[in-house]
Amino acid sequence: MRRKGADGAAFETIVASGTRGALPHARASRKQMAAGELVILDLGAILGGYAADMTRTLYLGRPGPRVRNLFKAVVEAQQKAAEAARPGVRAGDVDAIARWCLKRRGLADLFTHSTGHGVGLEVHEKPRLGKNVKTRLRAGFVVTAEPGLYVEGFGGVRMEDTVLVGTAGPEILTPAAKEPWFIE
Numbered sequence: 001m002r003r004k005g006a007d008g009a010a011f012e013t014i015v016a017s018g019t020r021g022a023l024p025h026a027r028a029s030r031k032q033m034a035a036g037e038l039v040i041l042d043l044g045a046i047l048g049g050y051a052a053d054m055t056r057t058l059y060l061g062r063p064g065p066r067v068r069n070l071f072k073a074v075v076e077a078q079q080k081a082a083e084a085a086r087p088g089v090r091a092g093d094v095d096a097i098a099r100w101c102l103k104r105r106g107l108a109d110l111f112t113h114s115t116g117h118g119v120g121l122e123v124h125e126k127p128r129l130g131k132n133v134k135t136r137l138r139a140g141f142v143v144t145a146e147p148g149l150y151v152e153g154f155g156g157v158r159m160e161d162t163v164l165v166g167t168a169g170p171e172i173l174t175p176a177a178k179e180p181w182f183i184e
Contacts, residue, residue, distance in 0.1 A: 010044030010051040021155035038155035055160035077101035116144035
């Protein structure tokens with residue numbers, strides 16, 4: 001982050017592998033990563049005094065249909081939520097779009113947190129992109145789009161971008177690749 005100009009980290013980086021990936025805000029442990037596991041990487045930087053927040057998930061090995069299905073579902077929900085982050089749209093409606101994407105795949109019960117939050121001088125600010133939040137997004141707001149699926153005893157998949165709510169539409173401020181993140 002520092003080599004690319006960041007002032008520092010916006011928060012303590014989260015790396016959660018295997019079953020610990022089913023904990024949305026896991027903390028470091030002595031557990032070592034192993035082949036056949038999902039790994040969630042949640043990190044953020046401060047640039048010019050402003051925070052950014054990004055999550056990517058990778059898989060250690062050749063993924064089977066279950067992992068591929070989880071990835072596809074989360075990437076679709078995340079993209080649709082980010083696309084919906086436009087001026088005048090209610091924060092709760094962005095959340096509803098992500099949930100609808102996961103529900104139609106039969107995965108809604110595995111999404112246990114809100115779709116996102118505001119980002120600015122702090123990494124977590126208002127508005128929250130959650131169920132029934134009536135706040136309307138305005139041009140210039142910066143929010144995250146971060147749906148995730150968490151399977152107890154198996155692991156989790158989360159993709160997160162920091163998104164600028166722009167007058168010409170949303171702008172992804174953390175454009176790192178999302179797929180494929182499979183390390184064979």
